[in-house]
């Protein structure tokens with residue numbers, strides 16, 4: 541039995557230490573945000589935040605995360621609520637600004653890659669409040685591999701990241 545902290549909740553899972561985190565998240569914890577794309581760290585569909593850094597959960601063994609905080613797409617609203625000090629009532633009705641921006645910009649086409657895109661955007665915007673287009677392109681193409689979208693939503697993703705950045709800056713001015 542291994543305990544892991546996922547989206548602020550401690551979970552006990554019965555899986556070997558070398559089981560990919562993606563399998564644990566989808567099969568044991570029944571989360572549907574992280575997607576199985578390539579299984580080889582080549583596409584980004586499976587991304588999650590590990591202590592705030594984007595990792596590919598398809599190649600991250602369960603044993604490597606037991607002392608760290610995992611945040612999936614489902615955990616972004618609570619992450620934002622905690623960062624901005626929302627009450628539990630407010631938090632229950634809140635999406636993360638990245639998710640709001642993705643809806644406002646109607647970014648996804650088939651949607652399969654968009655989990656990883658939103659996770660990457662969140663990681664970037666927690667580090668850089670006003671990213672340039674070059675910053676955004678760099679974030680999505682650096683690291684273990686570029687984030688891939690077979691539908692070609694790259695331009696829409698850049699617009700959505702800029703939209704989310706504006707929302708996050710506005711929220712921090714209000715606080």
Ligand code: FES
Nearest residue numbers: 577578579584598
């Ligand atoms: S499924 Fe993990 S990077 Fe493609």
Ligand code: FES
Nearest residue numbers: 650651689690691
């Ligand atoms: S929206 Fe279809 S793969 Fe990206």
